[in-house]
Amino acid sequence: MSKEIRENLGFLEEGWGRLKMTAKIGNTQWETAIWFDTKLDTYLLPLKAEIRKKEKITTDKEIEIVIWI
Numbered sequence: 001m002s003k004e005i006r007e008n009l010g011f012l013e014e015g016w017g018r019l020k021m022t023a024k025i026g027n028t029q030w031e032t033a034i035w036f037d038t039k040l041d042t043y044l045l046p047l048k049a050e051i052r053k054k055e056k057i058t059t060d061k062e063i064e065i066v067i068w069i
Helices: 002-012 049-054
Strands: 018-025 028-037 042-044 066-068
Touching (some): 002 018
16 A cells, blocks of 8 residues: 555655545544555554553454545
């Protein structure tokens, strides 16, 4: 998915590979950004503690994320 995003929307990236977006996990939706990591060749979505707490996310929990770019 990262390759497709970068090929089609890479021109929207700001400094350091930052791409603004909206994310949704469960009932929580927020404005955020994904960051392109050149070493891993993929985008990363950092999850703030507030989001992890609201949705009860732990390291062993599988989650579904919806994004709008």
